[in-house]
Amino acid sequence: MNAPTTALPTVVIGAGPIGLASAAHLIQRGIEPLVLESGPSAGSAVRDWSHVRLFSPWAEVVDPAAEKLLAPTGWTRPDGATYPSGGDWAEHYLQPLADALGDRVCFGARVTGVSRAGRDRVVDAGREDQPFTVYVTYANGTEERITARAVIDASGTWTTPGPLGGDGLHALGERTSADRISYRVPDLKDPAVRARYAGKRTAVIGSGASAFTALAYLADLAKDAPGTHAVWILRRGISGSTFGGGEADQLPARGALGLAAKAAVDDGHADAVTGFRTTTVEKAGDQLALVAEDGRRLDPVDEVIALTGFRPDLSVLSELRLHLDERLQAPVELAPLIDPNVHSCGTVYPHGAKELSHPEPDVYVVGMKSYGRAPTFLAMTGYEQVRSIAAALAGDHEAAERVELTLPETGVCGGAGLFDEPEAAQGDGGGCCAAPDTLQIGIGAPAPSSGGC
Numbered sequence: 224m225n226a227p228t229t230a231l232p233t234v235v236i237g238a239g240p241i242g243l244a245s246a247a248h249l250i251q252r253g254i255e256p257l258v259l260e261s262g263p264s265a266g267s268a269v270r271d272w273s274h275v276r277l278f279s280p281w282a283e284v285v286d287p288a289a290e291k292l293l294a295p296t297g298w299t300r301p302d303g304a305t306y307p308s309g310g311d312w313a314e315h316y317l318q319p320l321a322d323a324l325g326d327r328v329c330f331g332a333r334v335t336g337v338s339r340a341g342r343d344r345v346v347d348a349g350r351e352d353q354p355f356t357v358y359v360t361y362a363n364g365t366e367e368r369i370t371a372r373a374v375i376d377a378s379g380t381w382t383t384p385g386p387l388g389g390d391g392l393h394a395l396g397e398r399t400s401a402d403r404i405s406y407r408v409p410d411l412k413d414p415a416v417r418a419r420y421a422g423k424r425t426a427v428i429g430s431g432a433s434a435f436t437a438l439a440y441l442a443d444l445a446k447d448a449p450g451t452h453a454v455w456i457l458r459r460g461i462s463g464s465t466f467g468g469g470e471a472d473q474l475p476a477r478g479a480l481g482l483a484a485k486a487a488v489d490d491g492h493a494d495a496v497t498g499f500r501t502t503t504v505e506k507a508g509d510q511l512a513l514v515a516e517d518g519r520r521l522d523p524v525d526e527v528i529a530l531t532g533f534r535p536d537l538s539v540l541s542e543l544r545l546h547l548d549e550r551l552q553a554p555v556e557l558a559p560l561i562d563p564n565v566h567s568c569g570t571v572y573p574h575g576a577k578e579l580s581h582p583e584p585d586v587y588v589v590g591m592k593s594y595g596r597a598p599t600f601l602a603m604t605g606y607e608q609v610r611s612i613a614a615a616l617a618g619d620h621e622a623a624e625r626v627e628l629t630l631p632e633t634g635v636c637g638g639a640g641l642f643d644e645p646e647a648a649q650g651d652g653g654g655c656c657a658a659p660d661t662l663q664i665g666i667g668a669p670a671p672s673s674g675g676c
Contacts, residue, residue, distance in 0.1 A: 232257040233616065234357045234371040236334045236539075238265045240312070241590030241605035242377035243320045244286035246327060248613035251288045257369070258324065259359060261333035261378075265321035266313035268381035273310030274410040275436060278480055279602060280306050286606040289320050296323050331362030337374055337586070338542035351584055373585035373616055375609070376540065380533035380591050387428050387529035389458055389500025389516060396504035403511055404504075404527045408436050411444050420526060421448035426513060427493070428456045428501065429530030431598050435484035437528050442487035453493035454524060455484075456513070460497045496521065535592045544583040553595035554579050554588065561597040573604070573628040575611020587612050603628060 235245045238260035246256040260267065277284060282303030290300065298319050301307065307315070321328045336358040342350050355371040384406035388394035397404065411417045421444060427437050438453055445451035487493040499521075503514040510523035535552055537545070548558035556578040559565065579587050587593075589612065590605040607628040614622035 229372060231354055231370055231372040233373040233375060234259060234334075234337075234355070234369060236374070236376045237378040237590075238262075238317075238321055238328055238330070239268055239377060239379055239590070240266065240284070240286075240317060240602055241379075241609060242375070243317060243324065243328075244289050244606050245375050245377055245589065245609040245613070246324055247286060247288040247292045247320070248609050249616070250292065250324075250327075252613045252617040252619075254613065254616055256324075256327055257371070258321075258328040259332040259334050259357070259369075260328060260330050263330055263362075264313075264318060265328070266309075266317035268379055269309045269313045269317065271309075271381065272408060273308060273313065274412055275408055276306050276308045277312065278306070278432070280304055284312060284602045285316060286609075288610065289316075292323050293320060298323075333360050334358065334378070334539050335360050336539050336542065337376075339583075340370065344542045344544055355586070374587070375612065376586075376588045376592060377590045377605075377609075378536075378539075378592060380535050383534050383536045384529070385531035385534055385596075387501050387504070387527065387531060389502065394501045394504050394513075396506070400504045400506065400511055400527075403525070404529055406529050408433055408530070409440065409528065411440050417444065417448075420444060420451065422450035423525035424450075424452050424454065424510075424523075425526040425528060426454045426456055426511075426521070426524040427528045427530065429532070430457050430459060431530065431532065432480055433530040435480045437530060438487040438493050439480070439483035442483075442490065442492035445492045451492070453487065454521065455488065455493045455495045456499050456501070456521075457495060457497050458500050532596060532598060533591070534596050535588070540586070540588070543581070543586055545581045545586075545588075548595065551595035551597050553593060553597060554581065556580070557593060558595070558597075561594055561599070563597060573607045573626045575608055576615035576623045577611075579608060579612065585616065 232255045233249055235242045235249075235256050235258045238258050242258055242260070243265065246258050249256040262268070264270070280303060281301045284307065285300060296319065301311075301315055334357055338344075338356050339346075339350055340353040340356045342353055355374050357369040357371055357374065359367045359369060361367070385391070386393040387397060387404070409416050409420060411420065420441065425441060427434055427441070434455070438455060441451060441453045488495055498517075499513075499515045499519065500517075501513050502516045504527070505512045505514060505520075507523040510525055511527060512523045513521045513527070537547075537552065546555050547553065548555050548562075550564065551558050551562060553561065557574055560572055560574065560578070576587070579589065579593060581587075589608045591600050593605075593608065594600050607626075610627065611623045611625075614620075
């Protein structure tokens with residue numbers, strides 16, 4: 224006979240910022256969490272971009288419930304006005320939080336599937352009375368099936384970057400040219416990585432904060448390594464909103480990031496190519512040539528950095544009944560708030576258990592993964608998500624529906640969606656607000672930072 228569901232743990236998939244915050248909120252609500260992390264330490268994905276600085280300050284990337292859990296350990300919150308790198312975030316917050324959670328966090332535990340006990344996704348009879356079964360493979364190769372009262376998937380999207388093909392698929396020749404293509408912002412402080420790009424011609428594909436960061440890094444490298452040059456490839460045209468909100472952005476470091484990318488172009492360290500949707504990667508001697516769907520063929524490059532966003536891997540949840548938007552692969556109630564086909568404001572109403580619920584009760588996808596393929600996720604958004612979900616699982620529906628967060632605005636709103644004609648994009652963004660004035664580099668702006676948080 225199954226144990227009473229309420230006596231079972233709530234399984235949290237992923238020991239990143241949102242997964243660990245989930246555990247902290249569950250504990251605050253008297254619910255026992257079990258965090259399963261495939262990597263060897265807290266924030267394993269964050270550590271992969273340890274060299275990149277966040278554009279949110281410490282004050283906005285520490286969860287309140289987590290801070291309460293950390294307080295008895297003697298943990299001291301870093302200066303709230305300063306900006307951590309990914310490495311700082313992992314070392315000075317995520318790992319101490321995982322340590323405080325103790326044996327509630329299990330490392331080297333990869334979740335391979337989630338279902339209802341004895342029920343595949345087809346079976347209706349008695350479904351909601353059954354607990355969840357979570358299949359886990361450990362680093363030593365052993366397997367286990369864990370029974371849970373609820374499941375919170377905070378595994379993120381880091382392992383599934385988007386391909387460089389303009390149609391959402393790998394371009395022809397992309398896989399066979401993998402040794403020259405990176406899907407991450409390069410760590411140019413690493414001598415080996417620096418040598419890879421120094422004095423080289425590099426294509427940077429993407430129009431988000433990660434692309435801004437890569438352009439700024441390559442521009443800095445060009446000052447010390449002559450011949451270093453970037454070709455910035457955008458699927459859209461350049462408009463007033465292309466470089467973000469600048470000084471109008473309520474997150475100053477996020478605004479400065481776009482300004483740094485603009486400076487890279489203005490200073491001649493990067494050339495912008497617009498309306499270019501890659502279909503083919505061709506070998507050109509020791510270089511690569513990119514070909515677009517309209518037949519344009521760019522001059523060969525030495526390296527390619529594809530920063531075209533991330534997408535969720537939903538395979539582990541395939542036996543559960545999820546209700547996902549057909550475009551974004553985000554929960555259907557959340558999708559209209561974040562759909563870049565409708566708006567590009569980056570201003571998302573705070574949301575929680577209601578917007579993140581599915582036909583399968585007590586299963587939630589949170590954090591970056593909850594956004595599906597949409598950009599502009601903030602850590603604060605995830606913390607509000609899991610606060611609400613913990614309240615809902617505890618039966619406090621008033622708290623679950625209450626909004627306890629105000630998000631900063633980007634200072635830019637396009638409304639033209641993801642696909643527009645380069646010529647049409649030269650004017651303002653249209654939609655819900657006018658394009659910002661001509662961007663200028665501000666004095667004393669924060670250093671270039673990350674696009675993730």
